[in-house]
Amino acid sequence: MDSLEPPDPDLCYRALVGRDARFDGRFFVCVRTTRIYCRPVCPARTPKRENCTFAPSAAAAEALGFRSCLRCRPEAAPGTPAWAGTEASVARALRMIDEGALDEGSVGQLAARLGIGERQLHRLFVRHLGASPQAVAGNRRLLVAKQLLTETGLPLSEVAAAAGFQSLRRFNDALRTAYARSPSELRRVSRAAPAQASAAISLRLGYRPPFDWERVLAYLAGRAIPGVEAVAEGAYHRTYRLGGSEGILGVSHQPGHRALSVRIEGTGPLPVRQLVARVRRLFDLDADPAALAVALGKDPVVGPRLARAGGVRVPGAFEPFELAVRAILGQQVSVKGATTLAGRVVARCGTPASFAHQGLTHFFPTAPALAEADLSGLGLTGGRILALKGLAAACAEGTCELKPGASLEDSVARLVTLPGIGEWTAHYIALRALGEPDAFPASDLALRKAAGSGTLLAPQALERMAEAWRPWRGYAALLLWTEPQVDLAANTAA
Known part of the structure; x- marks a missing residue:
């Protein structure tokens, strides 16, 4: 079923009869006799075909006058892709x-x-x-x-x-x-x-299977910012400051429920909706594996990688400014080196937390704090310091908003006006921080090598090859980056 078109009633009903989790969140079943709408995985007795109509979203079902099912709980469904x-x-x-x-x-x-x-x-x-x-x-x-x-x-x-x-x-x-x-x-x-x-709460966030939790967690673990993020005992942990609240959250996998479990603990009114939205983006929970398989599965370069990945996701960003700083620190150094530099920046410019949990000791520095900070003696080049300060000042002044733009091209164009941010860094930020699924840093050495099966392709040749991967070039990039046989080049450290 193409999510750009109205739901195909016959296909929807077959998915409902089969309780097919791949369609969870892609449509909702509205039962005329009960005036209730359900997820296609609802465990209730299957209604007759003539009593069903299908809506592309929960909002559409409610607009038609149907009430949310209390049993399958549409609020726990993956987001509409x-x-x-x-x-x-x-x-x-x-x-x-x-x-x-x-x-x-x-x-x-x-x-x-x-x-x-x-x-x-x-x-x-x-x-x-x-x-x-x-x-x-x-x-x-x-x-x-x-x-x-x-x-x-x-x-x-x-x-x-x-x-x-x-x-x-x-x-x-x-x-x-x-x-x-x-x-x-x-x-x-x-x-x-x-x-x-206790102020702690726990919630489940659903996804469409399959979900390669281990791959996503390993990716985040290698890039976890010391003092702010940690991966331990199969779970992700971090500090947060948002909307007058500050605290910690932890994310673990519940494969039996096709969901991630999120535990939030903080002071003040908890901004739950915003925190949940950020966790969903961080773990790319609204991705549609079925659509990706249709688009990329038969490609000779990324298709075999997709088949082995078992539910690829693009790790996003909990905080866009934090990711942009991390991207700049990762230019032309190894992943480990960039992580070390990020830890030094946090130790000097971040705010110490009043608690310690899983090695979490600091909140990431705000844009105004980083713009005014002394970054000398941290092992950063002069150009890197200017880039960090330029980004921080622009964000602090409001001249650069790290939010989705009118288009991918618009987002990249805005970012490359900042000192020290080129096309590669801009596409990387657009992919992970702004959630642009078609972002693609074609100049990346590791992508050029992986796509050429060991032969280094020219950026223009890779761009031509990647046209077949639109609008999911970002997923293709992740598949190429995370293949174990690829020797990641320096400019993929971010």
Whole structure:
């Protein structure tokens, strides 16, 4: 099923009958007799074909007047792969919505950030998701609230704030409308754990199988910033500061549930929705392995690698500024060397944490702090220091926003205006920090060598070869980078 088109009813029903997890989140089943919508993996009795209609998103199902299933819990489904195909504006808009762009801002402002008109944005959302941007934003708030009610013991006021509702009244009204139950009644139905004295909460984030957890974790482990990130006992840990809250989070794999488990512990109101969105991007949980297999599986260069990968993901970034700094530090040095440099920068410029867990001791330095810091004596070249300070100053002043642009080309063009950032670094930042799945640093020596089966291809030749991999060149790059027989070159250290 092509996610750019309306769901094929016959294909959807076959996926429902087979409880095919590969289609989880790609469509939702709306049952006319119950007025409830479900995931295709719902364990309930399969409804008759004539009683089913299919929606491309949870928001579309709700717009049709259906209520969320309390059994299969659509809030736990993987995200809709709206970026499938060449149109990426919807994916960029969804990332901005997850960051709260429509909690207080308007659709017009969101469209302006994307470089398109408000009407065009509305048409794209209806085409890809079956609902308007405002409806999608409201549905995402609703599903986050439902998950927090179901899986945590947070007080209702904190659930409302964490989900992005501007008032407790709006929160109550939205849940009553969607579920015909009050928030307290929903919590009793789910039998969520009672509130604890600890501020820690745990949530499950679903994905479409297969998922190569070991490969992603190994990639992050080799690049973990000392004091800020750590990989230990099969899990990822890090510090965070976001929205007035600071703390730690840990991410582990639950393959039996086709999900990652996220534990968040922090001070102040926990910005759960934003934290969850960042974890989803970090582990690329909304990737669609089936679509990737169709696009790349038969390619003679990356196809065999994809078959061996067993669920490739592009490791993203929890914090875009942090990743951009890491990318600059990784220019022309080894992965280990770049990690060492990043640890030195954190030790000097970062803020010490009031706790210690799994070697986590610091928060990554803010852009203003790094812009004003003395970076001499850390083993950095003068050019590298100028690049870091230029990036930090631009981010601190607001002249450089490390957020999705109107297009991949726009994002790269903005980045290369900064001193010390060339095409390779810009594409790397676009791929991992901005979530651009088609970003592709064609000048990378390791990519040129791997794609040429040991023979170093010219960048232009690699670019021509990579045309067949659009719009997933970033996934092709990861497959080429992470093959064990490839001797990674210096400029892949980031």
